[in-house]
Amino acid sequence: MNPIRTALLSFGLSGKAFHAPFLDxxxxxxxxxxxxxxxKKAAQLYPQIQSYDSLESLLxxxxxxxxxxxxxxxxxxxxxxxxxxxxxxxxxxxxxxxxVAEGEELLALAAEKGLQLSxxxxxxWDSDFLTVKRVLQQASLGTIVEAAFHFDRYNPxxxxxxxxxxxAPGVGIHYDLxxxxxDSALYLFGMPQSVFADLRKLRAGTAIYDDMExxxxxxxxxxxxxxxxxxxxxLPAFQLYGTNGSFAKxxxxxxxxxxxxxxxxxxxxxxxxxxGAEGLLHISEQGSSDRSLVPSERGNYAAYFEGVxxxxxxxxxxxxxxxxxxxxxxxxEAAERSAASGMREPV
Numbered sequence: 001m002n003p004i005r006t007a008l009l010s011f012g013l014s015g016k017a018f019h020a021p022f023l024d025x026x027x028x029x030x031x032x033x034x035x036x037x038x039x040k041k042a043a044q045l046y047p048q049i050q051s052y053d054s055l056e057s058l059l060x061x062x063x064x065x066x067x068x069x070x071x072x073x074x075x076x077x078x079x080x081x082x083x084x085x086x087x088x089x090x091x092x093x094x095x096x097x098x099x100v101a102e103g104e105e106l107l108a109l110a111a112e113k114g115l116q117l118s119x120x121x122x123x124x125w126d127s128d129f130l131t132v133k134r135v136l137q138q139a140s141l142g143t144i145v146e147a148a149f150h151f152d153r154y155n156p157x158x159x160x161x162x163x164x165x166x167x168a169p170g171v172g173i174h175y176d177l178x179x180x181x182x183d184s185a186l187y188l189f190g191m192p193q194s195v196f197a198d199l200r201k202l203r204a205g206t207a208i209y210d211d212m213e214x215x216x217x218x219x220x221x222x223x224x225x226x227x228x229x230x231x232x233x234x235l236p237a238f239q240l241y242g243t244n245g246s247f248a249k250x251x252x253x254x255x256x257x258x259x260x261x262x263x264x265x266x267x268x269x270x271x272x273x274x275x276g277a278e279g280l281l282h283i284s285e286q287g288s289s290d291r292s293l294v295p296s297e298r299g300n301y302a303a304y305f306e307g308v309x310x311x312x313x314x315x316x317x318x319x320x321x322x323x324x325x326x327x328x329x330x331x332x333e334a335a336e337r338s339a340a341s342g343m344r345e346p347v
Contacts, residue, residue: 004312006066007033007050007058009079011042014070014093017259018122020046022302023068025265028309032064055079059086066312069093070120072163073170077102080117084109089116089312095179096325098170100333103326110322116311118318119325122301123180124187126253127273130297132238136188140283141242147189148224148239149181151251152231156203165208172209174199174332177227182328183320184238185216185223191327192216192223194344197335202230214335217344238279249279253299271299 006023008015011034023031024046033050034042035058043051052058059067059082067083069076070093077097083090084106096119097103110117123129135141159165164176172178174197185192200211211230216223237251252273263270278293307319330347338345 001027002313003028003030004066004309005030005032005063006068007035007052007061007064008042008068008070009035009055009058010071011036012070013260015042015068016045017256018120018301019068019070021259021265022305026302026305026309028313029066029305033058033061055082059083059088064088066091066308068120073098073175074163074168076170077106080106081109084113084115084117087113087115091118091120091308092322092325093120094183094325094328095170095175095332096322096329098168098175098329100326100329103322103329107322107326116318117322118308118311119320119322119328120304121180121183121320121325122304123184124320125300125303126251126255127271127296127299128237128249128251128253128277128279129184130299131279131294132184132240132247132249133188134297135240135247135279135281135294140244140281141240141247142244144189144221144240144242146222146224146241147185148226148235149184150225150231150235150237151177151181151227152234153177153229154232155229158203158205165206167207172199172212173227173229174209174212174214174335178212178214178225179328179332181225181227182214182216182331183324185225186324186327186331189216189218189221189223192218192331192347194346195331195334195338196344197338199335199339202228209339212335214331216331244285245281245283247279247281247294249294249296250277252277252296255299255301265302271301272296273299 023029067088196215198213199209236248238249240247273296310316334345
């Protein structure tokens with residue numbers, strides 16, 4: 001196996017929990033370096049890596065093949081541009097970029113350079129989302145007429161990270177948590193025809209949107225996506241309503257918690273939800289009713305990276321393409337127009 005030498009552009013929560021463990025453990029990758037501006041935390045955990053003092057030194061290293069842009073949203077465009085110009089393939093953290101115009105420029109640049117660009121949407125490999133995907137594929141619900149996706153938290157305090165609380169393009173709950181569930185909706189149902197959005201600022205002293213309600217309109221289908229920092233007792237994260245019945249599933253994936261606690265991907269039961277988190281399927285057909293619990297799929301963030309390996313080494317499609325990442329931004333821009341106009345806006 002020819003491992004892909006990969007470098008991270010930061011080693012905060014994203015780098016430490018969501019990227020480095022996979023790049024270090026999977027045989028298709030080599031965690032080769034991290035841009036560390038001050039403290040050398042990555043080098044302490046992974047002594048074999050190169051700790052770069054500057055972006056320029058990282059990008060000038062010809063042995064680096066893949067760069068992960070896991071820095072604040074406002075830097076995604078500039079750093080991805082620099083990486084592509086340096087001849088590197090790129091993984092960009094969600095949300096892709098603050099604006100559609102920036103995303104289109106990056107996709108054009110990647111194509112011009114013959115390079116691959118992917119947006120990191122790890123929630124596609126959550127146990128709960130994989131379970132919802134399987135239920136839809138089985139088609140037992142009939143025609144889906146409505147769906148509701150939630151990604152809620154209870155966290156009324158402002159973030160200590162200034163870039164998360166500064167009013168700027170690409171900042172706010174709709175770009176943060178919202179980009180996950182918008183991607184979920186687009187992956188399952190495609191692009192909507194139009195969007196209606198209610199974006200609010202609820203926390204004391206906040207300068208950014210921290211409550212989001214979007215309605216995505218399709219032919220014969222409406223999808224509601226909601227995120228808030230004021231939900232102590234969350235509703236089911238995924239609700240599907242079809243002509244034959246409904247399905248509800250709580251957000252119960254354990255991978256993020258396990259990664260934050262430093263657990264190994266090799267641990268027995270990795271990605272397995274606890275008992276009691278099964279989804280509820282209620283089907284009515286031909287006068288009879290069947291109400292049952294649906295066993296959950298196993299979560300597997302490693303599948304994203306394995307897909308990237310297949311794309312770079314064997315020409316397979318990227319597991320999340322740059323165009324898919326850009327479609328999320330198209331919906332977000334339409335949502336901001338809708339919040340300003342008070343009307344449905346085309347995507």
